[in-house]
Amino acid sequence: MMPAEIVLNTHAIAVLLLTALALFLFTRDWLPLESSSLFVLAALATGFQLFPYTSDGKTIHAVDFFSGFGHEALIAVTALMIIGHALARTGALEPVGRALARLWQVSPKLSFLLTLIVGAALSAFVNNVPIVILLLPILISVSLQTKTSASGILMPMGFATLIGGMGTTIGTSTNLLVVSVAVSMGMAPFSMFEFIGPVALSSLLAIIYLWLVAPRILPERASELGDASPRIFSAALHINEDGFSDGKTVEEVMAQTDQRVSIKYVKRAGSDALTVASRQLTLKPGDQLLVSDTPENLKAYEKLLDADLYNSETKIDEDHPLQAEGQQLAEIIIAQGSPLLNTSVSKTRFADRYQLVVLALHRAGPQSRQTVADIDNTPLQLGDVLLVQGASETIAELKQQGKILVLDATSHIPHTEKAPLALMIMIAVVAISALGLLPIAISALCGVLLLALTNCLSWKDMAEAVNAQIILIVAASLALGFAMLETGAADAMAAGFVYLTADLSVTMQLSGLMLLMAIMTNIVSNNAAAVIGTPIAIGIANQLGMPVEPFVLAVLLGANMSYATPMAYKTNLLVMTVGGYSFNDFLKVGIPLTIIMWLSLSFLIPVFYPVG
Incomplete structure (x- = not known):
């Protein structure tokens, strides 16, 4: 039974439901964070425009939810x-x-x-x-x-x-x-x-x-990490007319590589459909063999099978040579601030712009078959790695420009x-x-x-x-926090928290709030967890008659404990890609780290900010 002082009006209930939906959408890989954030903003503005909310003579206007875009934070x-x-x-x-x-x-x-x-x-x-x-x-x-x-x-x-x-x-x-x-x-x-x-x-x-x-x-x-990186890249081998693989079966192609190549699917010429690579399937010019392997092996297959490890539509001529002396393979990571982030190889006219040809793509976690089949048109995500080939001078120049992070042991930071x-x-x-x-x-x-x-x-x-992405998630989070505060939803959640933890000491309540934020930040956006949690923390402090500072700090510090999952923070994805870590590796190291920070701060915050 909930305490009597928790009163939820219709708007507060709607905001809480939208908040729950938003937190769910923020964790979905199939929906970009920008889209889910924009949905939250649109839903709040539309809802409060159609169903105005007035409390104590004050009316919330729909345009108030856009104030986050001008927020000083x-x-x-x-x-x-x-x-x-x-x-x-x-x-x-x-x-x-x-x-x-x-x-x-x-x-x-x-x-x-x-x-x-x-x-x-x-x-x-x-x-x-x-x-x-x-x-x-x-x-x-x-x-x-x-x-x-x-x-x-x-x-x-x-x-x-x-x-x-x-x-x-x-x-x-x-x-x-x-x-x-x-x-x-x-x-x-x-x-x-x-x-x-x-x-x-x-x-x-x-x-x-x-x-x-x-x-x-x-x-x-x-x-080892180096020119022959162990990272597994997905690529498409393009069958050339009159080449070795022209007219051969998949089984014959595999035999040419001593069964080393693993052909997952075949994209037939003139079709976007993918066919399972049956061993008796006969190959023809324009077909693409979808394979995954190390850069060294991919280049070996290209030579053995007389196939092209690049899109056949890429212009290869005197301005974009792949046969010149001093050719090198390089790995380019898609980092924050990269001009390649959230766009594709084809849209950036990569070959013309950088004088390099994209051969393959590495993406942490499972990839869709279509991503492998159409690397040129796949939107690039944070942490993706492109395998490129070109003249050594071109790669060296790209490093020195400092706009794109080239992953190899000789990488120099521009000064x-x-x-x-x-x-x-x-x-x-x-x-x-x-x-x-x-x-x-x-x-x-x-x-x-x-x-x-x-x-x-x-x-x-x-x-x-x-x-x-940061701009939209911050604006959406601020809008949600504003709605929770103005409709009384934050006070209701604070009262619920106080009720459920009534038998605990204030120090334990503070610790519980921090742990809740730590769990939340590893599942949804840390900014969303923080902005939604802040008005709740202040509500808890007010209901307990305690200073608000330690409770605000519990939210702030808990929302920063983004250690347990790779998607919890953008640098986790970068490190995961370069280090070749698995999801379980983050759990194995990140959970103990979270416990260390949580327990130590649960003791230290009340020491620096007494809560009675």
């Missing part, structure tokens, strides 16, 4: 994304990378610890995506030099950057959103280093775990004459906000303007840095 998040992109593009952090690389040659064990600490410290002020991209080539190079697997160090490094981002109000977009929403509800603003104390102490335990324990429980990936200026702008933005001279939204916006005026970044580069 979203402005700050977007501006900081651009500044972080500028640091990566100009190579402002390259000296840090060089110093770490040199230290690895002296003492790998201590250097690994220092890498974790540096990654965490930098992420307290800079979006962790450029930090991870900075450290990935270094750690891959170390694994090659020491002839050890990189799988023991890449995931701990990625988690260290997530932990570091928890320490300041600007460390992650989640922190900015929670603090902004809480302040709009009457809480006194947090200073930039307000909660650095409890986070630093819990992070110390977490870093020790990542340094000494995590590498031991991660399964070792036997193959331009604008690097010191970009770094000074970032330091100024942080310092001005930390000293309380300007809010972070304003100081970051001024920083972006300075980047543009000093030509550290072009406006095109800035457009690539802005993530439409």
